[in-house]
Amino acid sequence: MQIVYLSDRPQILQETWDHVRHFMPWIERAVVVTPARRAEQFRSDDRVHLAFDEELTGLTSARLRDLDHVRRNVTLRKALLETDIVDDLFVLSDDDYRPIRPISPEFFHADGIDIGYYSYDLGHWPGDETDFDHAQHVTREALSYLGYPTLGYGAHMPQLMRREWWTEAFGEFHTVTDDVLVCEWALYFNVAAVRHPDRLAPARPFETMCWPQFGAEWPWWVRPARYSFENFYPELYEPEALFAGLPRRLDPAQAAKDNFEKILRWTRFARGARRLDFPSTVDNPWTSPSAGRAAAFGLLRKARGAYRYLAAEDRALLTELAGRVEALGRTERSRAESVSRQRTSEPSADE
DSSP states (O other), X not given: OEEEEEOSOHHHHHHHHHXXXXXXXXXXXXXXXXXXXXXXXXXXXXXXXXXXXHHHHSOOHHHHXXXXXXXXXXXXXXXXHTSXXXXXXXXXXXXXXXXXXXXXXXXXXXXXEEOOEEOEEGGGOOOOSSHHHHHHHHHHHHHHHHTOOOEEOOOSSXXXXXXXXXXXXXXXXXXXXXXXXXXXXXXXXXXXXXXXXXXXXXXXXXXXXXXXXXXXXXXXXXXXXXXXXEEOOGGGGSTTSTTTTSOSSOOTTTHHHHHHHHHHHHHHHHHHHHTTOOOXXXXXXXXXXXXXXXXXXXXXXXXXXXXXXXXXXXXXXXXXXXXXXHHHHHHHHHHHHHHHHHHHHSOOTTO
């Protein structure tokens, strides 16, 4: 079986490939799409085929860099799938999707039926700030307009795909737009669910740890059945971070214990965060930027203790208050950056 990656991060990709070879040994080969300038940085491996961004797309590296994250990824994947480099049946992944337990081929395909994993309903996707968010909403509207279901399969874990179905899905999408701002994962599986219902199993809940990163950035639409993959964030392994002291590289003899410890830390933090209870020893986006925010969340935590007894209107007000604290933190960071720039631009006393 072949697995397909996009990667501009040779070290992270190599670490992920080591995890895949250990926990998914039936994956025999990898295709890695990368900028040509990175070629020498990837470790030589006969099982890894490098394909270069510029050659696949006919676009310059500068033009590709000008694209937003989603459009660049979709452009690269579409170009790759139009070549004969990729097998008819393959696993699509990203360089930071790491298995954390043994995964058999039956996880993706059993009894002649493909299996896809979803994490949300696109009609309820809460974000509207990033390119990823915008792609979820565009995909939802396109699928709805075309009469397809709207589950979200961008679950930050590998998924089994077929080239034929990929081509069908994009053929449908391009009847309504020539743009490529789309979640290719959701587009693929929702179209396939209607066109090939006898060959695709009912969608299963995703099995990804660290999606979202801290487990509490937004409410889950569906809970993971278990944790089989880690959506890898390098910063979580820094000192005072959630996984501080744990290795990011694979240690085969210790892997099960290391990964179980990560699951325990991550789920414990997520449970606390939902109560607005943040450990002072762990860097996190809620309380780490300033002491003022930490104090504000301390007050919110006390209020949250009565949350279950509040009326819907009061719950909404409490949620709004939490949002205001988050906005306050962004303002603090912006002011600090502005002051820093001003100080940098001021002439020194010697000038």
